[in-house]
Amino acid sequence: MATESFVLKVTEVIEETADARSVVFEVPSELQETFAYTPGQFLTVAVPSDQTGLAARCYSLSSSPHSGRHQITVKRTVDGYASNWICDNLKAGDTLRLLPPSGIFTPKDVDADFLLFGGGSGITPVISIARTALEKGTGKVVLFYANRDQDSVIFARELTELSAEYAERFTVVHWLESVQGLPSEAGLQLFASYFTTYTAFCCGPAPFMKAVSTALRNLEFPRERRHQEKFVSLGGNPFGDVEEVLAAQATLAEADDADDEGEAEEPAFAGPVALEVELDGQQYAFDDWKGEEVLLEFLEKKGVQAPFSCREGNCSSCACVVLEGDLAMKHNDVLDKDDLADGIRLTCQGLPLTDTLKISYNG
Ligand code: FES
Structure with missing residues (x-):
């Protein structure tokens, strides 16, 4: 039995920064329901690979559901085969095989007040949540957005525009490592302490997420208002024949003695x-x-x-x-x-x- 995946056409590739590209897919009307999503979810993408046939990667949707758009944003990583392939090769008119949206990093109530943390390309699901909350919800949105330097800030212009349009409800705090160093746990805790009734979402590099998570726990944010997304890299092949996948999975399980x-x-x-x-x-x-x-x-x-x-x-x-x-x-x-x-x-x-x-x- 083959797993259910779909080939979609790329309609646009947008250069967001020197290292990041947004990829927009065309979803035909008969697949609209299958590809319906909530803000914060991701798509699983099959990137062609000479060595393994394909590499499967999960990329968060940076678009918001109410826009009718299906857009992922991908940032190059050192030695990241799939992200480099997308940034170097993909162009409008190409096709890619995808699994429908999934993931549990999603707000239950868009009318809530949100405290959002994005680190680098971790902004991708976070901006989807922010835009949805601002355009479809009624609460306040505060975003702490950490980057290496000014040139690596993805969606800088859109965030400025949203801040102007929703001046009463949206605040963005940019944190640049080149200027301020890495954000500390104590600093993050002080920042979050002003918003302890908000619902928190965090996505970014592991040390950043760990610092935010500790800060929120110290402030006794209840579990239902504390969410974090982990970037994942898939070792198996969710697009192939199920038997093949299970065999590959068994091999991986044997090699993995993690507790x-x-x-x-x-x-x-x-x-x-x-x-x-x-x-x-x-x-x-x-x-x-x-x-x-x-x-x-x-x-x-x-x-x-x-x-x-x-x-x-x-x-x-x-x-x-x-x-x-x-x-x-x-x-x-x-x-x-x-x-x-x-x-x-x-x-x-x-x-x-x-x-x-x-x-x-x-x-
Ligand atoms: S399918 Fe990924 S954790 Fe189960």
């Missing part, structure tokens, strides 16, 4: 599970899952169009919320302790722990 949050090798419960699933307004019920395969594969066998991207426990595209019972995970490189405490689990890694299980994909 991450909430992981388990074997199901603790081996009998048939009474399973209820809520997905896109539909209810499914099964009574014959024995944990011989992970939950995502079981649902696929049953014909359920469950979301996924990496199949490796790296991206959270397949995340569900456990409403009743529990699910162990073979590998988890994306959910933290708080996510687990909220009942979030990765179905691509999910094995049964209880004889009844009720999950929802609707968050």
Whole structure:
């Protein structure tokens, strides 16, 4: 069975900075529903590769859903094959194979007040949230945006324009490493301390996200108002034949002895599970899952169009919320302790722990 991916045409490639390009896709009317998204979500892109056939990468949508546009923004990274290929080769009229939007770095209520942190190209999902909140919501938006230097600020002009248009509701604080050095945890905490009732979203390099996360925890931001997005690089091939992907995944799993949050090798419960699933307004019920395969594969066998991207426990595209019972995970490189405490689990890694299980994909 082939995974469901789609070939879309590139209508525009925009040079945002010397190192960053935005890529706009044309989504035909018959795929509009499949490619509907919420601000903060990402697309999984297949970049052609001489060595491996293709390289799969997740790139956040920098456009906002209400614009009707599907735009990702990609920044070169040193030795980053896919980002360099996109920046060097992609042009209007080309086509790329994509998986539909996914991800859980999304606001539940666009009318909330938002405290946003973007580091470098981490601005990509953050500007989608900011623009949506300003144009469709009613709350205030504060953005702390850190960059290496002035020339590396992506969307500088648009942010200035939004600040002018929404002067009463939008504040941007630019932080330039070339001028101020790296932002410190204490400095970030002082900044955030003025906005402790806001809902926080953070995306950027790992040290930046760690500093922001610590600052917000110190200020006792509750879990439901603290969100962070991790950049992911996919080792497997979510575009290929499922059997091939599973074989590659097994090899990767053997090589990976990481001891991450909430992981388990074997199901603790081996009998048939009474399973209820809520997905896109539909209810499914099964009574014959024995944990011989992970939950995502079981649902696929049953014909359920469950979301996924990496199949490796790296991206959270397949995340569900456990409403009743529990699910162990073979590998988890994306959910933290708080996510687990909220009942979030990765179905691509999910094995049964209880004889009844009720999950929802609707968050
Ligand atoms: S599909 Fe990426 S974590 Fe499950």
